[in-house]
Amino acid sequence: MKKIQILGTGCPKCKKLFEVTVQAVKDVAAEADVTKVEDINEILKFGVMMTPALVVDGEVKVVGRVPRPEEIKEMIK
């Protein structure tokens, strides 16, 4: 079961990343759990300064932008 975290303080880009990720997970029927991390201090613990960010199993994959669905699917396989 993959653990996917979306780091973001609640701005539109962060919400979009969350939606796109949830959709990508559905599309490839991956076994994954998608959660949002909104607290700034928690986000900093990942070493992330530019939100939104995508973290898969504790590893930061994308920082500062909303990747294309194909890119996300690649990362969650």
Add this chain to the structure above:
Amino acid sequence: MDWKKEFKPLLIIVSIFLGVFFLPIGIPRFDNAVFEALELVKWYAREHVLLCLIPAFFIAGAIGVFVSQASVMKYLGAKANKILAYGVASVSGSVLAVCSCTVLPLFAGIYKMGAGIGPASAFLYSGPAINVLAIILTARILGLEMGIARGAGAVLFSIIIGIAMHLIFRKEEAAKAAVQMSMPDVEAARPLWKTASYFFVMIAILVFANWGKPIENYGLWHAIYGLKWLITSLLSLTFGVILIAWFKISWWKVSIAAVSVIAIVLFGSQVIPHDVLPVVAFAAGAIGLSVVTSVDKGEAGDWFSSTWTFAKQILPLLLFGVLIAGFLLGRVGHEGIIPSDWVSAAVGGNSIRANFLASFAGAFMYFATLTEVPILQGLMASGMGKGPALALLLAGPALSLPSMMVLNGIMGFKKTFTFVSLVIIMATISGIMYGYFF
């Protein structure tokens, strides 16, 4: 009935009912204010959306996608040259903070993991003020002088605030977190000069399409005004070539878009009034560009996506801000609900009190992205002095009560209080100086 949950919808319904029940229609001041709000929003739609905001969104979208944030962040990291970091922090807001939502996380990051509280504070102050959309709209609506003053003031005073914060709190500089900064990927798909030219052409199109009519009927300014659409067209053709050559958009798609615009120009003059024709052609060009980029699967597609996200996010807020500004303050030369004398009395002229009041109010008031511009416009038309206007422009976007609470969570009460005080003082001083010299 779960009253704890249901009291909220009930409260909303009752408030709206009371508001509508007692709606003061018929009272001239109220009717006039509503009329002013509608007139103002119409004016914005006609004068600024097509020629100014749409290109601005494309530029902002491009910055979001094509400028390597990673290379800028290098200068703000923990190992960066401290002196250089202040300079970079004070101007990078234009490139890093295109989306206002990134300012607070970036600030937290620079403070805790990067160059420290000094550069972080500099960034926090200047970022919201010099984001590309804010500068473009300020220059366009409040005048070039004000746009430049806002940009220059933000940059200059951000360095001062940053250094002040650093000096005041130097003994407390916490040990940097051992966590390595996660950098955004550095993808340089094309050499820097190509990216720079691409931006240059877009900005040039924005500038020339919006070249204002000067008062004199002679001179360089006037000559350029006469040629502005010719220049804009040539720039647009260049841009089309750039899209094909460097961004790999198929030539036939770009050509169809270009041909449609040319057709409108050649044949439209029979049905479209002469003064509106350039705007229609420009709009057609924008639509063509949108169509061509939105279907692209590569970088151009990302660019359009980023542009569209900005438009979706900002246009509703701006529309709302304009309506409120129009209702409260009215258009230039007219009054809204608030009598102009109140405004002149409070923030007219260039006294220390006026500047301080403007700065203080600006710091606590929340301004959604770009809404400070129509509100400032209304205030200035109602008698606010230029100095206090700049003070509000510098203190307003950077801070608000909600953002102060977030800052408090990041750096604690003492530092937040110091930062807010420094912002208010600097904004007041900038205002007084600007009002005095201009």
